[in-house]
Amino acid sequence: MVNPTYEKAILLLEDGTFYEGKACGKKGTTSGEICFNTGMTGYQEIFTDPSYYGQVLVATNAHIGNYGTSTKDIESNRVQIAGLVCKNFTNDYSRQAADLDLQQYFEDEGVVGISDVDTRSIVRYIRDKGAMNAIISSVVLDKDELMKELKKVPSMDGLELASVVSTKEPYFVGTPDDEKRIAVLDYGTKVKILDCFTERGCYLKVFNAITPFEELEKWNPDGYFLSNGPGDPAAMDYAIETVKKILEKDKPVFGICLGHQILALAMDIPTYKMHHGHRGINHPVLNLISTKGEITSQNHGFGVNAEELEKRSDDILITHKNLNDNTIEGMKIKGKKAFSVQYHPEAAPGPHDSRYLFDEFVSLL
Numbered sequence: 001m002v003n004p005t006y007e008k009a010i011l012l013l014e015d016g017t018f019y020e021g022k023a024c025g026k027k028g029t030t031s032g033e034i035c036f037n038t039g040m041t042g043y044q045e046i047f048t049d050p051s052y053y054g055q056v057l058v059a060t061n062a063h064i065g066n067y068g069t070s071t072k073d074i075e076s077n078r079v080q081i082a083g084l085v086c087k088n089f090t091n092d093y094s095r096q097a098a099d100l101d102l103q104q105y106f107e108d109e110g111v112v113g114i115s116d117v118d119t120r121s122i123v124r125y126i127r128d129k130g131a132m133n134a135i136i137s138s139v140v141l142d143k144d145e146l147m148k149e150l151k152k153v154p155s156m157d158g159l160e161l162a163s164v165v166s167t168k169e170p171y172f173v174g175t176p177d178d179e180k181r182i183a184v185l186d187y188g189t190k191v192k193i194l195d196c197f198t199e200r201g202c203y204l205k206v207f208n209a210i211t212p213f214e215e216l217e218k219w220n221p222d223g224y225f226l227s228n229g230p231g232d233p234a235a236m237d238y239a240i241e242t243v244k245k246i247l248e249k250d251k252p253v254f255g256i257c258l259g260h261q262i263l264a265l266a267m268d269i270p271t272y273k274m275h276h277g278h279r280g281i282n283h284p285v286l287n288l289i290s291t292k293g294e295i296t297s298q299n300h301g302f303g304v305n306a307e308e309l310e311k312r313s314d315d316i317l318i319t320h321k322n323l324n325d326n327t328i329e330g331m332k333i334k335g336k337k338a339f340s341v342q343y344h345p346e347a348a349p350g351p352h353d354s355r356y357l358f359d360e361f362v363s364l365l
């Protein structure tokens with residue numbers, strides 16, 4: 001039940017639709033592309049996933065905050081979502097491992113949110129109308145004024161964001177004695193992906209997204225990892241050019257999500273903006289090689305053009321397809337040690353059906 005002394009907040013969508021609710025997190029105004037995630041757990045991992053940079057997140061799980069936050073659950077060193085929309089925002093948490101409540105965490109991180117809105121209706125609306133920009137405010141409650149602000153927010157279509165969230169300086173992860181060296185192209189990587197490599201005995205050097213190929217090769221890696229990240233892959237000319245050069249070198253390449261899209265673009269396969277994307281931890285995918293189903297964790301709003309990919313059966317093998325909508329979920333470049341998936345095989349949290357992909361990549365190094 002809404003506390004009668006609550007402070008009001010407004011969520012306004014680009015088409016004028018609005019919802020009134022209660023302010024949570026920091027008081028203020030925030031905007032971005034609205035999207036929803038259907039995961040029943042893992043809110044802190046979602047909030048800190050750099051792929052969400054520039055997006056207002058609607059959590060479909062009715063309870064957010066009930067298990068607090070922990071420094072162990074982060075996917076990067078800051079909250080990346082532009083704002084939160086949820087049903088119940090709870091300060092009282094129940095988990096021994098937690099170190100802070102969500103309200104304090106959001107205040108510290110400067111995250112503006114709105115709670116006590118009908119998230120089911122918002123999700124159904126986005127599902128019907130498609131992705132669009134939105135603004136949340138707990139300080140400006142005048143819709144016309146908010147709409148003026150919202151009109152200034154750029155569309156996600158064509159927006160380059162990977163270089164904004166990428167590490168400024170290169171850094172190392174793992175043990176230098178580990179014999180397999182992976183150069184990570186950081187387009188906004190999640191920490192738990194890097195853990196999946198170090199757990200398998202790899203030493204990583206994480207490079208800024210726009211590092212030129214020659215610089216990467218100086219470290220003499222055994223293979224390349226193309227990370228996940230925010231924004232429109234088609235706007236990342238620098239990455240496409242670098243990956244083209246990497247492919248000529250013929251070293252193992254593994255791409256996840258944005259990395260998968262960049263690999264496709266480097267092979268001259270176009271990407272497109274999806275109607276409202278895939279975000280959750282129970283998306284069914286068919287592995288066309290093993291013929292087994294995998295339940296996967298996903299977070300993407302762009303996809304790889306299936307029609308164009310199908311025309312390229314001479315040099316590209318489609319390895320995975322989404323069982324809900326038949327979209328492309330994975331591919332392998334024939335005659336090379338390069339492959340990628342649209343979903344998140346590390347799935348932290350989520351089903352670990354697809355972690356074999358890390359074993360496959362490491363065995364190629």
Ligand SMILES: NC(=O)CC[C@H](N)C(=O)O
Nearest residue numbers: 228229257258300301302
């Ligand atoms: N998780 C990701 O890497 C997302 C990739 C890309 N920004 C998309 O939305 O499709």
